Amino acid sequence: MEQALAGVKVLDLTQMLAGPMCTKYLADFGADVIKIERPPDGDPARMLAPFYNDEQHPEKSGLFLYLNANKRGVTLNLKSEMGKKLFMEMVRDVDIVVENFKPGVMERLGLDYETLAKVNPRLVMTRISNFGQTGPYRDFEMSELTLDAMGHSLYNTGISNRGPMKQGGNCLLYQGGQVAALATMGALLLSEGDDLGQMIDFSLYEQTSGTCNFRNLYVLGFFYTGNVSYRGHTPALSINLLPGGIWPCKDDGYVHFWLANPGANAPALARALGEPELFKDPRFANYMDATHKGDMDAIIYNWLFQHDKWEVVQKCQEQHLPVAPVLTPGEAVDAEQFKAREFWVDIDHPETGTVKTPGAPWKMMDTPWQVRMPAPMLGQHNEEVFTELGYSTQEVARLHQRGII
Amino acid sequence: MPKRPLEGVRVLDMTIGFAGAFGTEFLADLGAEVILVESFEYIQTIRMSLVKTPFNTVMRLPEMFSKAPNTLEEPAPLFSRMFTDKDCNNGRPWDRAAMFNRHARNKLSCTINLPSGKDVALRLAAKCDILVENNIPGMMKKMGLSYEDVKKVNPEIIYVSSPGFGQTGPWANWAAWAFQCEAAIGHLWMIGYDADDHPLNVFGAVHMDAAAGSAMALASVMALRHRRRTGKGQFIDMATSETVMVQFPEAYIDYTMNGRVHRTIGNRDFHGAPSGVYRCYGDDNWVAITIYNDKQWQGFCQAIGNPDWCQNEKFATYEGRRQHHDELDELIGNWAAVHNHYEVMFILQKYGVPSGPAINEYDASHDPQLIARDYYEVIQHPEAGVHMYPGFMWKYTKTPMYVKTPPPGFGENNDYVFKEVIGMSDDEYWDLAEREIIGGSNWIGDVDYVKPQRPAK
Numbered sequence: 001m002e003q004a005l006a007g008v009k010v011l012d013l014t015q016m017l018a019g020p021m022c023t024k025y026l027a028d029f030g031a032d033v034i035k036i037e038r039p040p041d042g043d044p045a046r047m048l049a050p051f052y053n054d055e056q057h058p059e060k061s062g063l064f065l066y067l068n069a070n071k072r073g074v075t076l077n078l079k080s081e082m083g084k085k086l087f088m089e090m091v092r093d094v095d096i097v098v099e100n101f102k103p104g105v106m107e108r109l110g111l112d113y114e115t116l117a118k119v120n121p122r123l124v125m126t127r128i129s130n131f132g133q134t135g136p137y138r139d140f141e142m143s144e145l146t147l148d149a150m151g152h153s154l155y156n157t158g159i160s161n162r163g164p165m166k167q168g169g170n171c172l173l174y175q176g177g178q179v180a181a182l183a184t185m186g187a188l189l190l191s192e193g194d195d196l197g198q199m200i201d202f203s204l205y206e207q208t209s210g211t212c213n214f215r216n217l218y219v220l221g222f223f224y225t226g227n228v229s230y231r232g233h234t235p236a237l238s239i240n241l242l243p244g245g246i247w248p249c250k251d252d253g254y255v256h257f258w259l260a261n262p263g264a265n266a267p268a269l270a271r272a273l274g275e276p277e278l279f280k281d282p283r284f285a286n287y288m289d290a291t292h293k294g295d296m297d298a299i300i301y302n303w304l305f306q307h308d309k310w311e312v313v314q315k316c317q318e319q320h321l322p323v324a325p326v327l328t329p330g331e332a333v334d335a336e337q338f339k340a341r342e343f344w345v346d347i348d349h350p351e352t353g354t355v356k357t358p359g360a361p362w363k364m365m366d367t368p369w370q371v372r373m374p375a376p377m378l379g380q381h382n383e384e385v386f387t388e389l390g391y392s393t394q395e396v397a398r399l400h401q402r403g404i405i
Numbered sequence: 406m407p408k409r410p411l412e413g414v415r416v417l418d419m420t421i422g423f424a425g426a427f428g429t430e431f432l433a434d435l436g437a438e439v440i441l442v443e444s445f446e447y448i449q450t451i452r453m454s455l456v457k458t459p460f461n462t463v464m465r466l467p468e469m470f471s472k473a474p475n476t477l478e479e480p481a482p483l484f485s486r487m488f489t490d491k492d493c494n495n496g497r498p499w500d501r502a503a504m505f506n507r508h509a510r511n512k513l514s515c516t517i518n519l520p521s522g523k524d525v526a527l528r529l530a531a532k533c534d535i536l537v538e539n540n541i542p543g544m545m546k547k548m549g550l551s552y553e554d555v556k557k558v559n560p561e562i563i564y565v566s567s568p569g570f571g572q573t574g575p576w577a578n579w580a581a582w583a584f585q586c587e588a589a590i591g592h593l594w595m596i597g598y599d600a601d602d603h604p605l606n607v608f609g610a611v612h613m614d615a616a617a618g619s620a621m622a623l624a625s626v627m628a629l630r631h632r633r634r635t636g637k638g639q640f641i642d643m644a645t646s647e648t649v650m651v652q653f654p655e656a657y658i659d660y661t662m663n664g665r666v667h668r669t670i671g672n673r674d675f676h677g678a679p680s681g682v683y684r685c686y687g688d689d690n691w692v693a694i695t696i697y698n699d700k701q702w703q704g705f706c707q708a709i710g711n712p713d714w715c716q717n718e719k720f721a722t723y724e725g726r727r728q729h730h731d732e733l734d735e736l737i738g739n740w741a742a743v744h745n746h747y748e749v750m751f752i753l754q755k756y757g758v759p760s761g762p763a764i765n766e767y768d769a770s771h772d773p774q775l776i777a778r779d780y781y782e783v784i785q786h787p788e789a790g791v792h793m794y795p796g797f798m799w800k801y802t803k804t805p806m807y808v809k810t811p812p813p814g815f816g817e818n819n820d821y822v823f824k825e826v827i828g829m830s831d832d833e834y835w836d837l838a839e840r841e842i843i844g845g846s847n848w849i850g851d852v853d854y855v856k857p858q859r860p861a862k
Contacts, residue, residue: 002635004627021652029627048676050659062658113802132800135777140754143695145672145680146761150772154682154693155763156609157596164682164691164763165605166672168595171612174652178616182623183799186410186435189630190804194408198803206780209769210798211615213423213583214608217455218766220503223792224457228767231689232607245606246593254604256588260450320541322580326604329591329656330666337589340574343647344661356661361651362624362643363571367631 003030004367008188009094011036011087012071013078015043017170018204019100019128020067021177022184025361026096027070028369034090034385035068035376039075039403042378043068052352058378059351065375066357069347073376074385075405078109082404087111089389092119095191096184100128103138113199122197124187128180132203142204144170151208153215160232175211176204178361241287242266243300246326253309254326255316262287268319273303349374379405407804409436414629415826417530418442418512419538419550420621421449424567424583424645426508427618429537432625433511434797434806440533440822441514442526443815445844452815454504457789500788500814507794509812510784515823516816516844523549525843528827531558534632535625539567539617539645542578552640561638563628565621571644583613586646595656597669605669616652617645677701678727681734682763683741683749690746691763694737694753702726704756709740786811816844835859 008031012023020035020043027033037043045067046058053060077083088111091097097116099106106112106127113125127133130142148154148166158165180202190196209215218229242259249255259265266287270278278284278299283292304312309325316323327335333356338344345359360369382405386396399405414437418429433439443449500506517525527550530536536555538545545551545566552564566572569581570589579585587593592612597605624641632638650657655675656667674680677697685692696702699722706715714736719725726733741749746762753760762768770793775781782796797806823829823843837843839859 002631004631025623050655050662050665052662054663062662063654066654066658131774132778135774137754137774140750140761141701141757141759142761143674143677143680143693143697143759145674145682145693145695146759149682149691149693149763150761151769153609155691155765157607158598158605158609159607162598163672163684164609165596165598166682166693167610167612168592168669169653169655169675171592171616171649171652174654175612175615175619178623178652179619179798182431182619182626183801185623185626185630187801187804189410189626189633190408192630193633196408196803198801201800201802203778203799205774206778206796207798209775209780210795211427211619212610213427213614214610215766215769216507216795217504219769219795220507221455222766222770223794224455224503224789228765231609246588246604254588256584256593258582258584260582317579320580322582322585324579324581324585324589326588326593327591328594328666328668329653330660332589332591332650333657333660335589337570337574337576338647338650341571341644341647343650352662355658358647358651358654358657361620361648362567362641364624364628364639364641366637366639367628 001366001368003370004364005030008032008096010034010096010098011090011094013097013099013101014128015100016045017067018173018176018180019098020045021174022126022128022180023071023098024067024069025178025181026184028360028371029364029367030370031096033071034381035071035073036076036078036087037073037378039077039379039405042075046378052355057351062352062355062357065347065349065352065355068375069357070370070372071376072381072385073379074382075379077404078111080404082399082402084110086386086389086399086404088116088119091116091123094120094123095188096124096126098126098128098180098184103129103133117197120197122191122195124184124191124197124200126180126184126187126200126202128176128202128204130203131205133201137205144173147172147204147208151205151215152212156214156218156229156231158231160230164231172208173204176207179207179211241284241290241293241296242269243297247300247304249304249307249309249312251308255304255309255312256324256326258322265321268321269316272315272319272321273299345371347371347374350377406807409804409806411435411437411626411629414438414535415440415533416625417533417536419536419540419545421451421540422582423451423504423508423614424617425537425539425621426451426505427614428539428567428621428625429512430508430510431619431622432535432537435622435626437535439512440529440818440826441509441512441813442519442529443514443516444519445516445816448499451505451508452499452502454502456498457501457503497788497814500786503789503792506784506786506789506792506812510782510794510808511810512813513810513818513822514813514816515819518842518844520548522837522842525823525827525837526550527554527558529822530555530562532826533559533562534638535563535565535629537565537567537621537625539621541580542568542572559638561632561636563625563632563638563641565625565628565641565643567617567621567643567645569645571647572642581646583611583645586613586649587611590646590650590653591656591667592649592653595653595667595669598671599669612652613645613649616649617643620645620648673730678723679730679733679737681737683734683738685741685746685749685762686743687745692741692746692749692760693763694741694749694758694760696726696758699723701758705753705758708753708756708758712740782808784808784811788814819844
């Protein structure tokens with residue numbers, strides 16, 4: 001079956017996390033992505049953990065293998081004149097260039113948008129940067145943690161008498177990659193339909209400020225009223241008599257309750273507990289009245305300690321109550337649900353053997369997500385790509401000797 | 406104004422919650438005509454998120470629920486009863502919900518009562534290119550609007566269905582908000598202070614809404630490209646939990662490759678050390694600092710004036726810094742404690758060290774970078790007044806996104822949607838309105854004083 005982005009050609013200058021995630025979304029749905037790495041070391045993400053058997057090796061980073069599957073890899077020294085010439089020849093017949101260098105680097109290389117657009121007017125150039133190509137913070141460095149601090153919810157997450165706490169992993173940087181892919185796809189539609197090329201100035205900071213749900217909520221609250229929030233305040237965690245948030249169960253496990261629709265959830269909870277008359281009790285007759293919340297909590301704790309998390313979830317979900325187990329990442333990998341949906345995919349790689357990674361972010365019925373090939377080894381497709389460009393095998397070998405590729 | 410990427414594309418928005426609102430907001434900003442279907446009996450929660458009162462305060466959801474009788478005898482309070490007379494008399498509170506107004510710019514709103522208005526919704530779906538929904542599993546089928554139903558009247562529809570756990574598998578019927586997805590995929594397990602601590606129960610945000618919302622938009626646009634090339638629509642089976650899971654590769658792959666189960670590492674970083682949030686001078690001021698590599702470590706030492714402890718050999722390498730992380734946290738904390746959090750950022754960024762203040766919404770709305778780049782949009786709204794809103798998340802240099810229409814009032818575009826898009830006659834329109842199948846034009850439930858009258862013949 002043809003994939004959704006069949007025929008789309010992408011030159012990928014990105015490295016580390018956010019940029020390669022952007023081109024991963026494009027590559028996995030069918031675009032031909034050529035990843036350009038700097039000789040001799042390539043993308044620094046090659047040296048990021050987790051490594052296969054914990055062996056630090058540029059071809060054994062599980063993270064790199066995940067982020068760069070389905071891409072072809074070449075090495076190219078963009079600081080050399082010949083490297084620039086080769087790059088411009090490649091730009092001529094691609095649809096998209098994605099880069100995430102610091103602002104100003106492409107200009108210093110003489111490869112700014114105007115120069116590229118001269119040889120390819122319908123080119124989409126996605127420029128991902130920390131804070132955007134303009135503004136006072138333009139040249140600032142960023143990490144997942146500082147992005148969380150400035151654009152996301154760090155200040156609000158945590159307990160009021162302790163410090164702020166970040167989200168797990170590097171999800172904000174990866175989310176930046178996903179939204180950058182969306183921005184790129186929008187521009188691609190105009191490029192394909194109207195021959196209109198353009199540059200996209202994509203700021204990770206603005207993206208995070210825009211998509212963090214509670215940052216939006218708090219900023220809007222401030223704009224509408226002038227009020228500011230504080231740490232330790234989680235709206236609707238326990239807005240009423242019903243349980244909210246994370247609760248312990250019998251087997252040292254936890255479940256998460258989020259009963260935000262009390263009108264429907266209260267009777268369902270009573271049924272799940274096996275006490276359909278529970279809310280007839282005068283103490284609990286109005287479930288917005290939290291005067292007797294302690295009594296209600298005692299009933300819930302008592303019930304939870306008699307069941308393990310899976311029993312609790314089963315009893316609650318039978319009544320359509322939004323309750324889920326709090327799983328470890330390992331338990332999530334082993335969970336029946338994602339196995340049944342064939343979410344995990346095995347990618348064969350010459351250096352590491354088969355690696356099991358997360359698979360399709362969504363399932364398109366007619367144009368499926370696919371693993372066509374593993375992540376490239378450093379410079380693996382040099383010969384293939386540069387001979388496609390019209391160079392002979394001998395010339396490619398000479399370019400390699402001169403350190404240009 | 407220049408042409409936008411999705412001009413001419415019509416989207417039927419049957420989403421609920423924040424994730425859905427994010428998803429179709431992207432499509433509307435890209436130029437699609439997004440028609441939001443709203444029920445006038447069970448109003449969606451986002452219409453109740455931060456409602457501005459006449460007294461310049463906002464009501465949050467709990468306060469609203471507490472205003473209506475909430476006993477089992479009367480389980481589903483009608484939306485209009487959540488507002489006291491003094492809130493209601495001063496305009497239409499459901500149009501003053503900040504969160505709705507932030508997400509609904511460039512969208513249209515029509516009111517259809519479902520499932521009694523199922524046929525009307527189907528006729529509307531027949532005129533659309535994309536349908537996006539994220540209701541509880543089975544809901545669309547119950548309302549007669551499943552993919553099979555819509556496909557009969559519109560074979561080339563792109564249908565994005567995004568419940569918590571997808572269409573298949575043992576959990577397919579689970580009810581789930583964002584938190585249930587985050588809990589079941591292992592994300593909540595990775596947030597918290599100490600590895601031995603109870604999982605943290607106090608959150609400033611849920612990542613799923615962001616990830617799933619943009620996934621809905623990205624999948625739609627990809628399917629649209631395929632349709633432009635082949636004329637074929639398709640069904641997209643999206644599990645919101647999986648849209649988030651692809652963003653935690655380190656934790657999953659470390660488990661599948663090395664059998665290691667990740668727990669919380671607090672504010673530390675999987676790829677760099679030291680990394681932490683340090684208390685600064687002032688009231689509840691904190692700064693985040695991450696040092697990824699040796700170059701940044703040397704920059705850090707230089708920035709803070711090369712104190713003796715910086716010369717210590719054990720901090721010179723990444724492994725050393727990781728091993729002595731606690732000690733470093735204390736030393737950095739002592740230095741940061743006498744500086745303002747913004748000051749720390751400027752001192753360290755000068756030497757290329759990733760650092761930034763943990764800011765709240767006050768600082769975010771005065772942020773020099775966001776203001777310099779015109780991030781915030783000012784929107785005038787007939788009910789809510791003039792306010793700033795978070796703006797567009799990237800900049801197209803040739804086809805800039807813009808606010809074409811302010812967020813719609815409840816059912817504001819009924820005339821356009823029912824008469825022009827579906828092609829109803831005046832008679833049919835009023836007939837359905839009188840039978841309360843579609844909203845006449847802008848009234849809710851039992852608030853009859855705004856119920857419009859059929860024009861006299």
